[in-house]
Amino acid sequence: MKRFIGFVKKEIYHILRDRRSLFILFGMPIVQILLFGFAITNEINNVKIGILDKSNDEISRQLIQKIDASPYFQIDQYLYDSNEFETTFKKGKIKAILVFEAQTAKELITKGSVKIQVLTDATEPNTANTILNYIQAIIQNFQSEINLQQTIPLQIVVESKMLYNPELKSVYLFVPGVMTIILMLVSAMMTSISIAKEKEIGTMEILLVSPLNPSQVIVGKVFPYILLSIFNAIVILLLGFFVFGMPMNGNLVLLGLESVLFILSALSLGILISTISQTQQTAMMISLMGLLLPVILLSGYIFPISSMPQPLQIMSNIVPAKWYIIILKGIMLKASGIALLWKETLILVIMTLFFLALSVKNYKIRLE
Amino acid sequence: MLPIIFVMPIIQILVLSYAATFEVKNIRIGFIDNDKSVDSRDFINRFNASSLFILTDLFQNSDQAIIAIQKGKIDVFIEIPVDFEKKMIQDEHVNLSVQIDAINGSAAGVINGYVGQIVKIFGDDIRKNISTHYVVNSNLKRFEIVPSYWYNPELDYKIFMVPGIIVILVTMISFFLSGMNIVREKEIGTLEQINVTPIKKHQFIIGKLLPFWILALFILFFAMNIGRILFHVPILGNPFLILSFASIYILVFLGMGFFISNFTDTQQQAMFIAWFFVVIFILMGGLFTPIESMPIWAQRLTEFNPVKYFIEVIRMVMLKGSDFSDVKLQFLKISIYALVMNGLAVWSYKKTN
Amino acid sequence: MNTDKSIWVKDLTKKFGDFTAVDAISFEVGKGEIFGFLGANGAGKTTAMKMLIGISKPTSGAAMVAGYDVFHQADLVKQNIGYMSQKFALYDDLTIKENARFFGGIYGLTNTEIKSKTQQLITDLGIQEVVNQNVGSLPLGWKQKLAFSVALLHEPKIVFLDEPTGGVDPITRRQFWEMIYKQAHNGTTIFVTTHYMDEAEYCDRVSIMVDGRIDALDTPAQLKKQFDAESMNEVFLKLARK
Numbered sequence: 020m021k022r023f024i025g026f027v028k029k030e031i032y033h034i035l036r037d038r039r040s041l042f043i044l045f046g047m048p049i050v051q052i053l054l055f056g057f058a059i060t061n062e063i064n065n066v067k068i069g070i071l072d073k074s075n076d077e078i079s080r081q082l083i084q085k086i087d088a089s090p091y092f093q094i095d096q097y098l099y100d101s102n103e104f105e106t107t108f109k110k111g112k113i114k115a116i117l118v119f120e121a122q123t124a125k126e127l128i129t130k131g132s133v134k135i136q137v138l139t140d141a142t143e144p145n146t147a148n149t150i151l152n153y154i155q156a157i158i159q160n161f162q163s164e165i166n167l168q169q170t171i172p173l174q175i176v177v178e179s180k181m182l183y184n185p186e187l188k189s190v191y192l193f194v195p196g197v198m199t200i201i202l203m204l205v206s207a208m209m210t211s212i213s214i215a216k217e218k219e220i221g222t223m224e225i226l227l228v229s230p231l232n233p234s235q236v237i238v239g240k241v242f243p244y245i246l247l248s249i250f251n252a253i254v255i256l257l258l259g260f261f262v263f264g265m266p267m268n269g270n271l272v273l274l275g276l277e278s279v280l281f282i283l284s285a286l287s288l289g290i291l292i293s294t295i296s297q298t299q300q301t302a303m304m305i306s307l308m309g310l311l312l313p314v315i316l317l318s319g320y321i322f323p324i325s326s327m328p329q330p331l332q333i334m335s336n337i338v339p340a341k342w343y344i345i346i347l348k349g350i351m352l353k354a355s356g357i358a359l360l361w362k363e364t365l366i367l368v369i370m371t372l373f374f375l376a377l378s379v380k381n382y383k384i385r386l387e
Numbered sequence: 388m389l390p391i392i393f394v395m396p397i398i399q400i401l402v403l404s405y406a407a408t409f410e411v412k413n414i415r416i417g418f419i420d421n422d423k424s425v426d427s428r429d430f431i432n433r434f435n436a437s438s439l440f441i442l443t444d445l446f447q448n449s450d451q452a453i454i455a456i457q458k459g460k461i462d463v464f465i466e467i468p469v470d471f472e473k474k475m476i477q478d479e480h481v482n483l484s485v486q487i488d489a490i491n492g493s494a495a496g497v498i499n500g501y502v503g504q505i506v507k508i509f510g511d512d513i514r515k516n517i518s519t520h521y522v523v524n525s526n527l528k529r530f531e532i533v534p535s536y537w538y539n540p541e542l543d544y545k546i547f548m549v550p551g552i553i554v555i556l557v558t559m560i561s562f563f564l565s566g567m568n569i570v571r572e573k574e575i576g577t578l579e580q581i582n583v584t585p586i587k588k589h590q591f592i593i594g595k596l597l598p599f600w601i602l603a604l605f606i607l608f609f610a611m612n613i614g615r616i617l618f619h620v621p622i623l624g625n626p627f628l629i630l631s632f633a634s635i636y637i638l639v640f641l642g643m644g645f646f647i648s649n650f651t652d653t654q655q656q657a658m659f660i661a662w663f664f665v666v667i668f669i670l671m672g673g674l675f676t677p678i679e680s681m682p683i684w685a686q687r688l689t690e691f692n693p694v695k696y697f698i699e700v701i702r703m704v705m706l707k708g709s710d711f712s713d714v715k716l717q718f719l720k721i722s723i724y725a726l727v728m729n730g731l732a733v734w735s736y737k738k739t740n
Numbered sequence: 741m742n743t744d745k746s747i748w749v750k751d752l753t754k755k756f757g758d759f760t761a762v763d764a765i766s767f768e769v770g771k772g773e774i775f776g777f778l779g780a781n782g783a784g785k786t787t788a789m790k791m792l793i794g795i796s797k798p799t800s801g802a803a804m805v806a807g808y809d810v811f812h813q814a815d816l817v818k819q820n821i822g823y824m825s826q827k828f829a830l831y832d833d834l835t836i837k838e839n840a841r842f843f844g845g846i847y848g849l850t851n852t853e854i855k856s857k858t859q860q861l862i863t864d865l866g867i868q869e870v871v872n873q874n875v876g877s878l879p880l881g882w883k884q885k886l887a888f889s890v891a892l893l894h895e896p897k898i899v900f901l902d903e904p905t906g907g908v909d910p911i912t913r914r915q916f917w918e919m920i921y922k923q924a925h926n927g928t929t930i931f932v933t934t935h936y937m938d939e940a941e942y943c944d945r946v947s948i949m950v951d952g953r954i955d956a957l958d959t960p961a962q963l964k965k966q967f968d969a970e971s972m973n974e975v976f977l978k979l980a981r982k
Contacts, residue, residue, distance in 0.1 A: 021845065021848075022845055022848060025841070025842055025845030025846065026842075026846065028842075029831070029834065029838070029842045032833070032838060033831070033833055033834075036833045036874075037656070037833070039651060039656045039659070040655065043659040043660060043662075043663050046663065047666070050663075050667065051666070051670070054667065054670055054685075055670075058671065058681045058682060058685035059670055059676050059681070060681070062493075062680050063677075063680060066679060067679075104537075108707060109707050109708065109709040109710075110709070111703050111707070111709065111713065114679075127528050131528055131529060132528070132529040132530070132531050133529075133530060134530075134531045134532075134533050135530055135531070135533065136533045136535065137532055137533065137534050137535070138534075138535050139534065139536055139537065140537055141536035141537055141538055141539040142538045142546070142547055142702055142706045142707065143547050143677065144410065144536075144542035144543070144544050144546075145410075145411075145497065145544075146677055147539075147542065148497065148500065148542065149496065149497070149500070151532075151534050152503075155532055158530050158532060161530075162528065162529060165528055175475065175481055175506050175509070175510045176480050176481065176482050177483050177485055177499075177503055177506050178485065179487060180485065180486045180487070181492075181499075182453075182486055182489055183488065183489055183490050184489035184490050184492055185489065186492075187489055187493070187496055188492055189492050191490055191492065192490055192491045192492065212655065220827060220831075220832070221825045221826075221828075221829030222829040222830070222831060224795070224825050224829065225823060225825065227795045228793045228794065228795060228821070228823040229843075229846045229847060230815060230818045230819045230847060231846050232815070299655055300654065303655065307662075316402065316403065316406040316407060317406060321407075322407055322408055322409065323409075323411065323491060325412075325413045325414075325415065325462070326408050326410050326411060326412050326413060327406055327408065328405050331405055331406050349457070355457055359454075359458055
């Protein structure tokens with residue numbers, strides 16, 4: 020036990036003395052959470068739009084006024100000819116153009132319906148879609164206003180309920196994701212680098228010659244990073260909770276246990292990486308390419324897995340982070356218990372054991 | 388090293404273009420059909436026929452459906468009330484309850500929009516059928532909205548993402564490969580070695596960085612063509628406009644790598660700090676969330692983000708065919724950035740050495 | 741089996757697949773002896789040493805180190821030996837005291853033992869003024885002496901030194917050998933690999949490995965006589981050319 024404490028102490032010295040890396044380790048999650056919470060959003064506000072009003076009558080002017088009054092849009096420019104569309108979009112500022120053909124009001128009264136063209140810059144498809152939806156809603160509203168005397172018959176009224184996230188805050192999605200990435204980064208990458216470092220400077224050999232057995236050496240190296248990971252996880256959770264009002268609907272104890280499980284699986288991956296890399300450089304490259312990239316892309320952290328092509332969906336199953344993110348979202352937002360999450364938990368347990376077995380095997384081969 | 392340099396961009400473009408998508412499709416939908424009529428079946432079929440939805444399950448009651456959402460088996464469910472059609476006719480309107488898993492808020496918004504569109508078409512069709520029996524008030528004034536999607540009529544998300552991914556690729560290569568190369572030179576001491584040779588320091592540094600500069604430009608060109616061939620991403624504008632912008636852009640990151648190397652002792656530290664900034668630059672660069680949606684203070688901050696400028700330029704030139712006059716402001720800003728960054732690098736190098 | 745020998749090796753063999761790195765070597769090292777273990781790069785001396793210090797399993801043969809069997813009592817072997825690698829491996833970002841405390845700790849020394857031994861070490865090496873400095877900032881020669889002292893902290897019966905003088909200047913090398921002599925005089929067995937032939941002259945006995953086998957083993961004087969050579973350097977060259 021005393022040896023173990025000595026080991027942990029030494030490891031903590033290493034961590035504390037590398038100020039710059041430490042700063043990044045703690046700064047990264049905080050900055051990411053703050054950015055995701057405050058700055059990064061898909062919500063549409065003050066989109067600049069252009070208008071080509073060929074009729075310039077009461078109806079078109081009223082509608083333009085309605086659109087300008089909405090918080091979503093801001094009329095930036097009036098166009099006078101349809102050949103201006105191209106140059107306007109090319110400048111990149113204006114995202115949509117509304118076109119009123121001549122005599123809008125007259126057509127509406129005589130024929131009962133009139134066409135309004137909405138051109139959107141669809142280089143960004145989701146924004147284009149959202150803009151169109153909002154414009155549609157505004158026009159719909161205006162339509163019912165001018166039809167006030169007559170109700171539209173046979174309506175199907177969609178009553179949508181947004182479960183778990185009624186305000187559609189993006190931070191609800193990102194807190195679990197950032198937490199997963201940071202735990203992966205600290206647990207897997209940092210341990211693999213620090214074990215590779217011992218190999219590089221030759222102290223690993225000294226440790227192996229000492230009476231400590233290899234598993235003691237590994238546990239001693241890994242333990243401080245468990246503490247660091249847990250600390251990081253708590254910081255992220257507190258930030259999410261207090262700054263962004265992230266709910267904590269499920270069982271905290273379960274959340275803690277599942278997190279420890281994920282940390283262990285990440286650590287076992289880190290150990291596995293360290294058994295196959297001799298230098299810090301290699302360990303870092305393998306961690307970044309082999310761990311961080313899949314975690315960012317294939318875990319459902321930002322990009323929904325269900326929208327990906329089949330091969331990528333299948334590949335995503337071997338990414339431990341995917342299962343942890345499902346568990347996190349389940350506990351925090353959906354108040355799910357172990358009864359609903361046992362499958363994901365079991366997968367993580369099996370993965371952890373598999374990685375550990377593989378590292379032990381690799382380690383043995385090296386010793387032969 | 389060489390195979391990595393060529394194979395990596397191809398793999399990254401392939402994987403990223405397919406994986407990095409906010410496109411909402413394959414939406415798993417469930418229904419609670421309390422009506423079980425011809426109409427309700429027709430209604431469900433509308434969703435089944437749509438390429439956006441996958442009919443996953445039919446539930447007896449909403450408790451079952453909620454559990455399915457909790458388990459993550461479905462994304463959305465709709466409860467069809469008893470006497471769906473009858474209510475429509477008698478009460479003039481019928482309420483339809485739609486519940487969406489909204490943890491991914493933006494996806495939930497899009498799903499809601501899609502559901503609304505299908506419901507609207509369904510309603511219009513029913514109205515047409517019925518109005519032959521019932522005379523509907525014809526005084527009704529209606530606006531018909533005719534949308535047209537420019538530059539990307541099929542709303543293909545890859546057309547949007549590929550140019551951005553190319554920017555990330557070029558950024559990574561110029562920052563990590565070349566910037567880190569200088570840290571490495573410092574670490575193993577060869578940077579000091581040149582003091583005893585007749586080569587001037589700046590000649591050495593230029594000689595060192597030039598290959599990476601050429602490499603990054605080459606990869607940019609290569610990647611643009613992969614995007615064009617594999618994903619049919621158009622190159623409407625002049626590709627040399629992009630290349631000349633990139634040639635300045637790369638200098639920004641070379642300077643930044645050099646600058647960071649002056650404040651770090653090891654490659655590991657340099658790598659961490661570079662990674663930290665790259666993550667922020669990418670998140671704040673408009674790669675997948677529009678900069679216009681950010682709060683004003685955040686938008687001001689993005690003025691200092693070189694990635695933002697390149698993403699703007701490459702998308703404008705490739706997808707819309709913008710020319711130099713459309714992007715001259717971005718050119719000016721990135722040039723200033725390159726000058727300042729390299730100036731800082733040289734200044735800090737002199738100061739610390 | 742002779743247990744009053746410090747090291748006793750009989751037909752020790754290590755194979756990697758078809759390649760025989762160490763081919764049935766046998767030798768003995770007595771208590772307090774300075775034993776030079778020589779050989780060209782790739783001759784198999786590092787592999788042989790790794791088997792003796794218990795981080796590599798022999799394919800066949802037998803070996804006793806400090807009275808314990810390397811096959812079955814590797815833990816006891818490890819407790820009784822010290823090891824210093826050619827990298828003078830210490831932690832650069834820890835101070836001298838912290839390094840000593842850590843390495844003493846993993847050999848199970850008590851706090852008071854560690855304290856007194858560290859104090860001893862500091863006075864012996866005359867490094868009072870830099871005890872709180874990170875090891876990374878010390879000159880290579882100091883790191884070398886420090887690594888040696890740290891390897892001796894738990895008073896092992898045998899010390900294995902793997903090319904302990906690489907990269908240091910002649911004066912420091914000289915001082916280092918004085919430290920080795922002093923330690924041997926106190927009864928510690930020294931097992932040292934080197935490729936400086938002048939250092940081979942300082943050893944009590946020397947073995948020379950060629951292609952996994954020990955081709956020569958005797959005192960430096962006897963070896964020179966046997967090979968009709970002026971210096972150990974000549975002995976080595978003659979053996980290598982054979």
